[in-house]
């Protein structure tokens with residue numbers, strides 16, 4: 001396949017500056033392009049992702065849409081290929097802190113089952129975990145040990161809060177904290 005030249009072409013917030021090293025070999029070789037984002041971020045994107053509209057920013061669009069609480073379908077379309085996967089982050093957590101089962105749940109004091117994202121990272125990303133789109137953080141410091149049932153309750157409360165703030169079009173900090181806290185945390 002003789003390639004076209006995408007230099008100077010704009011896709012969403014990205015403008016192509018030059019061709020990057022290809023990946024793969026033989027018939028599965030994929031062309032990639034160095035792009036600059038409207039936010040002045042830089043990223044390397046597969047040509048197929050650019051032309052299909054899968055990747056339209058350096059990652060700042062996903063962060064903005066996650067904050068705005070867009071639907072899961074829109075988020076998966078905007079998902080960047082460059083962000084570490086949910087599973088990757090959790091493997092790193094286990095490496096740095098050990099398994100969550102070595103800790104007690106921050107809510108109820110029982111043995112913890114999971115590392116649970118605290119939903120406070122301003123740079124959080126959204127990704128697939130066992131078929132579900134979830135917000136998560138790339139920073140191990142944004143995780144706390146929780147037992148399975150407290151983890152579920154906590155995540156559900158955070159999602160409701162997020163939907164609420166998206167509907168009202170204001171920042172999360174200004175929202176009533178009744179849903180998120182609901183008196184579960186004694187600290």
Ligand SMILES: [Zn+2]
Nearest residue numbers: 037039058060
């Ligand atoms: Zn950007």
Ligand SMILES: [Zn+2]
Nearest residue numbers: 105108147150
């Ligand atoms: Zn618990």
